[in-house]
Amino acid sequence: MDEVTRIQQQAQHGHAHQADTVHLPEPTAMPMVLALGISLLITGMVTHWVISLLGLIFTLRAIVGWFFDVFPHEKHIDVPVEAGILAITTTRTTRDQLPVSADHRKLLPVETFSITSGIKGGIAGGIAMIIPAAVFGLARYHSVWYAVNLLAAGGFVRWAGESNAFLAQFHLEGLLAATGIHALTSVLIGLLYGAMLPMFPRKPILTAGFVAPLLWTGILYSAIGIISPILNDRISWRWFILSQIAFGLVCGFVVNLQVRVRTPQFRALPFAVRAGIHSDNIEQIEQIEEAEKTKPVDKKDDYV
Amino acid sequence: MANANPVWEAIDETPTTRPRRLVLEVVHDWVTTVDHKKIGLMYIAYALIFLVIAGIEAMLIRIQLAVPNNHFVSPQVFNRLFTMHGTTMVFFVGMPILFGFGNYLVPLMIGARDMAFPRLNAFSFWISAFGGILLYFSYIGGSGLYGAGSAPDIGWFAYAPLTAKVFSPGHSTDYWTLAVFLSGIGSVGTALNIVTTTLCLRCKGMKLSRMPLLVWLYLVQGGLVFVAVGPLTAAQIMLLLDRYLGSHFFDTQAGGSAVLWMHFFWIFGHPEVYVLVLPAFAFVNEIVPVFSRKAIFGYPAMVAASVGIGFISLSVWAHHMFTVGLGAAGNTFFVFATMVISVPTGIKIFNWLATIWGGKIIFAVPMMFCVAFLFQFLIAGLTGIMLSAAPFDWQLSASYFVIAHFHYVLVGAILTALFGAFYYWYPKVTGRMMNETLGKWHFWLFIIGFHLTFDFMHIPGLLGMPRRIYTYEAGRGWDNLNLIVSIGGFVQAIGILIFVYNLIRSRTQGDIAGHDPWDAWTLEWAVPSPPPSYNFAVEPTVNSRRPLWDLKHPEDPDSDYE
Known part of the structure; x- marks a missing residue:
């Protein structure tokens, strides 16, 4: 957390926070109480008006409680961050490249119609x-x-x-x-x-x-x-x-x-061709595509 | 992404023993929580309870239909059983369990600390939960506190005029209406949270084009919920007005229209199928690449297909209503619209197959369920195309063929993918692996049971067995088929019991999972298992669709190709 942010938060909430903590919303029963209140409110339609009255009381209480949960400032708790190192590694150290047919990419046009x-x-x-x-x-x-x-x-x-x-x-x-x-x-x-x-x-x-x-x-x-x-x-x-x-x-x-528009295949062409300095005739395109074949297009890793 | 990024620096992975707490403290902790992970788990637990209840109802239905001329339950009880089974499975199992997974996974996968509106998230869960409780309270309060109880018996789609006061006296229908109404409020709240979280809380570098496909699908699902739930809620209010205040929206004797209810219901009902199936697609999108050791094939096409399905699914509802006589223009439109949806769906199936193709496939339990999903969803789609042809539908609408078709979707596709998701993400949630041997027993029993039940269920439908039938005469050619269907149901139930046992047993006895047991590539596997309440100590930064691949293979990161 940078200093500016810390100062802004202090100004907003009126107190300081620990740098090794994370702000999270404070737990509250108000959502549950509101849900219960609304449920009872309408359940009274099929049971008894007293149930609706009870529901109304719960609902009003929850609305007030929820209001004070978020105004004037949202209540939060500071949760300490656990320390340690979580290594992101894999045991699969080698990768295979799927074999790609020499003609595979030739099927994709360099230009197409809009x-x-x-x-x-x-x-x-x-x-x-x-x-x-x-x-x-x-x-x-x-x-x-x-x-x-x-x-x-x-x-x-x-x-x-x-x-x-x-x-x-x-x-x-x-x-x-x-x-x-x-x-x-x-x-x-x-x-x-x-x-x-x-x-x-x-x-x-x-x-x-x-x-x-x-x-x-x-x-x-x-x-x-x-x-x-x-x-x-x-x-x-x-x-x-x-x-x-x-x-x-x-x-x-x-x-x-x-007029034709260029497809993503066009990006594979060298700058000189794309800039129009050289013509993008078919031989050149095929040369480029030949070079492209050496690039991995789909990969999977070995199950070791 | 540099290894020095502080987000990747956390945590001792050895599960710690928490200090024992009083039951009241634990209950208070869960009741007051606004943590998306806990809310997600509550959604899942609550849905699993209802899954068991609705499963028992299904078993009772199958016992009743196993042999001809059976009177295991009364006709009245049978009507209540299929109504409660359908309503529970759709509104109180399917939606909550999928929202539970979405709640748990979406913030983790996009590098967020919580949902956009944590309190609304809690409210959405609780109001859905109270909706389910209200529905089952009807068994004791269905006619009000002064009369005998009776559960709803109007079918899960509650067609008019059956819901009119004259045909449904007492309050059982009102319990159905109000329970589903409450569930709808919760669904919209959760959808709002998922959409807002996805659009506003993504971590640095996670452009829409880099979002995990699971998150994309939940985004589309959220949009569908917005559009679909509104008409149902409106119709329910109109129904309450009909029943209590003398209006005549659906009263055919007074100028109302029963077909109007059907339109309202299915404008909700068909997108609802996609609300349920899109998360299943989402699970498969995450599991298949990891267990094929390849990136997903055709990411942009998968996104486009998902969005396309979202839009098209809004224009197919009346294929549920071919038999009401829509007229040639209506029939033609809805036949074509329904058939068109097979295009993006087909794109998905081809892309999953292309992802598997040439991969180093690992047939762990999650992948086994995904492969079963692919076969079963394909068959479900094919019978769906058959039913999308209006003349075919005229013959088989309201038959057991339709029941078999939609159970192929709901069980063969959605529930199957869901089981895969349980095995895949259980280690993240608990820090322990589910038992693989028990998982395979679960898989094979469930799949064999499923095919015994739902493959054979098509045939009595083709032979003319109508849905919702209480019992039948012997000698119509349905007898043995129904017995096989019922036996299959029990085989599935045994499989599911093994799953529940595995779920509970592995919580304490499963192998330690570590943070990344599947060697996966999305952000949720970069945090400890189970994740801390804040998810990420520092906001992560991603440079590709597979941020953990980039970290594990810095010599060949995906960001070079995207």
Whole structure:
């Protein structure tokens, strides 16, 4: 305890403290008495009013007692500190480093896209996806609303038995529900693109425009019967794949247009690369990563 | 952190013999204490007493259901038994015991001397304790001092309109309401203390990103208590108004709504599951790394998952109410919200497995319980996902399948992790080790009993056995299964009795533990066992998430990597 603190405490409490003691709050029965008082107070509701009266007396006594426990100064006790040495040691004196694959850290990108990139991509892809969906509705049912209502039908159980003609009409609730579902899904998938594309930097168009939409379609194909049986009965998978590809191409394009941000992996690069004096080409990055492999990334100690 | 830091300089570790004191002096010491450690121990002791009581109730329920057409207890007594068992386990065992561990450990782990509000801490304990006593006083005072006693018989969730005066005359329902109300006050007080202590009393260097995961989980748990307990308390006040002052909140005959009570109750009830399970996660987070001899895998993801679980758990309550007819939009939302919570939970399971993976695993008793926790919590989660699908739930809601599912969570996950925590921190609390052989007997009997009981309990549920059923006809395919379930219950009880014996015996006969018997890395192991009343002679300074690792391995401190 420094001298300034000691003087401050003396001024506050009006007496000195031992340097080898610790201040702790003084034990008090008031919390217990207050708890008992409140408990008895309400127990009177189911027993007898005298119990409540007793509880009220306890409660008031405890409030007064508690007040004087903390005002004008909080009561405390000085507990002497025990002397001695507690050694913090271990018998486990050797450490193992877990083997790390040479390719392990190469999977982590040095740069990635910001979260807003994914959102922008999702919005753009979502808009692009509307075009083939609308064309599908016009070509087959002469209405742009068919695809909208079909998407919304997952949320309206009562639409299960409705005709195609009904789904081809405009329904405000259908438009609102479909907009909500479509917007949410598009943004979430856009975020996934933002996170995923830096992991596959070599063929972004192939990844974003074709591989991801086909994978997504496969997942939905297996699950759509549970998520939306109505959609499952009436969906046209060829048109669906076309709209997914439209989403993937546009979303991937928009995401790739955005400025990249650096990940913590970037810190592993030498200052010259980070400062832009040297280009951070892939060979250099690989050299750095090779050097990084010698650093322990996960450790455990031997059980001796 | 330098070895010269004065915090690490204390204490002779040999247990000293205290001078004998009068019983009254000892009682006075405990009644007036505001020390977080003593309050934590009182929470735990009080919860253990109620655990034994609620366990006996469970055994009576299982005797009644062991064979068909049984009349071991009357239907009225049976209703009281399952009501008191559920209420006691949730409000007077689960919450207090976990608050007890939190009280004891949180200040020690963050390098603080006590809770932020020590007197409020004592008040919170005592009012919870009186709540439990009031609940059991109903057995003799349930109809008031002038009538015969009767415990509550309305189920632990007290659905309306069963709680209306016309269906629940006398005062037994009021005892339930008031007891839980008192417990709620204590819960909020303790949560306030844990949150404030965590946010305001961390030692130097302990940034939020360096806090032990146990403390993070208690922080999230405290936040959940704030949000969850309020609606229940409000609903209880509304129920009292209905019963005493003629209001009609839940009176379906007068424009009230029984479903309103369900919403209020489950807005509390589902976060409550996470209030109970988050501390179990917390224990596993501390035990698994130490017994795998590795740092926890994915600390930031674990923190994010914990916070994520906290938020998502507030939006899933109506999956308990699929059968009331929520409508397509409600069903869809709550199905998805419930399924989404499996994502952060899955992250946790993967991270625990990744922590164990490649480690030098030590299968001491705490670790054995944690491994059992991992298996059992996974199965509990999987049946939870099954029940989260509304059509599946429509078939099995209010069946023994649901009972099996939530007991898998409460016993298979929470109680199992809790036992691990007892074995892990008992040396810190008492200065002595629990007996390892008895611990293994406890483990195997408990785990075998658990699986006999709750694995087999799923099947009568799938075969249509409803929950809360008093007895059943022979020949429905439930007979042998129920007998196995009951036998398993008794096997568990034997395991728990061994645990209680071990707990008492080791207090005086256990091996001397020293301050750090597990070679662990968090701050509570840097103080003597048991810790002095002031915890730390000087405020510690930490530079990483494993301050004791840094001290033990100054050549390779964690602070170089964080």
